[in-house]
Every structure is written in C-alpha cells, then in structure tokens.
C-alpha cells in the first residue's frame with residue numbers, strides 16, 4: 001500500500017492557549033546564553049518568515065494525540081499496545097517479521113510486502129507507527145500566525161515549587177520559574193495517508209477532546225497549564241475515484257482488506273463539497289462548523305467498525 005496513494009487527508013487547525021502553555025525547551029545552552037530567562041523555558045526556533053519564535057513541535061503534538069487516541073482505543077476494548085513495552089507483539093515480533101520480510105523480498109514480486117506487519121500490529125501502531133512500521137499520520141510544527149506572532153512571544157514568567165519525590169511535599173528552597181505562552185494562535189496541519197475512516201475519526205475525536213479541555217498540551221498540566229482551544233478550519237480529502245462517496249482505503253481498494261486486516265468495507269459517507277482532485281475526487285470542508293459536522297459524520301460511520309474490532313487479531 002505504501003507504493004500507491006489511494007487516499008490522503010489534511011486537517012488544518014489553529015491552537016489557542018486558554019490557560020498558559022509551557023512546551024519545555026531541552027536546550028541547556030539557551031539557558032546559559034539568556035541567564036535572565038526562567039529555569040523552564042519555552043521551546044523556540046528560528047523560522048524563516050518570523051525570526052526567533054516560540055512554537056509547538058509537531059513531534060510533541062503527535063505524542064499527545066497518540067496517547068489520547070490510545071486511551072480511547074482501550075476504552076473501546078480495541079487492540080492497543082503499551083508503547084513502553086518493548087517486548088510486546090507490536091514491537092518485538094512485528095520488528096522481527098518486518099526484518100524477515102525485508103530480507104526475503106524479491107523486487108516487484110509482492111506489491112504489499114509489509115502487509116503482514118500492518119496486520120499484526122495494534123490499531124494505535126497502525127495509525128501512528130512503531131519501530132516496525134511507518135506512521136500513517138504526520139504532524140507539522142505549529143507556528144504563531146503572522147498577526148499573533150508578537151502576542152505569542154510576549155511570554156510571562158510563573159513561579160512554581162519543586163515537589164520532593166520522597167515526601168510528596170514541596171522541596172525546600174526549590175522555587176523555579178516557568179516561562180509560559182499566554183496568547184496568540186498557533187497554526188498547524190495533520191496529514192493522513194492511505195487511511196481508514198476510523199483513523200481520521202480518531203484524530204478528529206482527540207482534537208475535540210483537546211478543545212473541550214480533557215486533553216492538555218505541554219508541561220505542568222496538573223498545575224492547570226496547557227488547555228488549548230482547537231479550531232479546525234479546513235479538512236481536505238483526496239481519493240481515487242473508485243467510489244463517488246468518501247470512503248476509507250478498504251472501501252476504495254477492497255483487495256487490500258484481507259492482506260492488511262483492514263476493518264471497514266463498504267463504509268462511505270455522502271460528503272458535501274465534492275470536486276475534482278489530483279487522485280480523482282476531492283472533498284473539502286471549510287470553516288469550523290462545516291469541518292466539525294464533516295468529522296462528526298465520519299466518526300458516526302466509522303465508530304461501529306472500531307467497536308466491532310475488539311478481539312479481532
């Protein structure tokens with residue numbers, strides 16, 4: 001499946017801090033260069049258009065979305081591994097199988113050499129990747145919008161108290177300063193390739209959880225930091241013209257369902273805004289309300305397949 005694109009999606013969104021946000025910089029050098037800045041600093045980068053700015057790394061966003069998606073999958077009793085368990089089937093057995101398949105592979109013989117690995121791993125690894133398998137989902141870094149660049153970089157310092165791990169109380173004399181982002185808007189996009197509808201739905205459900213405050217970003221979440229408002233302002237889906245309605249990869253290319261162990265077949269939604277795109281059909285939702293409605297429809301259609309996936313190996 002990795003050799004061809006059957007469908008792809010892009011979710012464009014803006015994140016706005018509702019409570020202060022700290023995305024920690026691991027860069028000790030920055031601390032030495034700027035001793036006036038707080039102990040826990042926001043991560044910064046030099047962005048061609050803007051110069052130095054605070055930002056939210058895509059890898060961090062992906063981590064948050066993945067762990068929330070895992071919690072949802074576990075609640076639905078769908079297959080989901082513990083990514084910290086390096087002995088799990090998703091990691092050890094799937095990596096071994098992947099190596100074996102890569103070694104024994106004659107070029108052009110099997111158009112889907114990695115299908116058995118995809119079939120073996122859990123639903124989180126299928127969506128967000130693992131040591132054995134590339135991710136279907138990618139996250140761009142989130143940068144302030146041009147109009148909110150100054151506001152986003154007008155950070156504030158908050159003081160905190162270190163907690164003594166032994167006593168559970170405050171460590172004496174260990175006050176520290178945190179630098180937090182208190183305003184502005186960060187723009188990013190999430191992309192999926194060769195996805196099933198449940199995978200797009202899962203990302204949409206997690207984004208709604210972030211918007212509702214059930215999922216927070218960055219550090220010091222238990223101190224109330226990191227609540228973000230999410231505005232999805234555009235969703236774009238391209239797909240091959242096998243179906244006139246929006247469908248996942250199993251619907252658009254039924255021959256792949258068996259080898260890859262896909263969940264959905266013949267699940268489509270009648271989507272507004274269908275037009276012509278580079279793969280055949282293109283569906284576009286614009287504006288927050290329309291995007292929300294579109295993602296809700298996708299979730300309604302795809303969720304029963306996730307629920308019925310429990311116990312499916």
Ligand SMILES: [Zn+2]
Nearest residue numbers: 081090122125
């Ligand atoms: Zn897994």
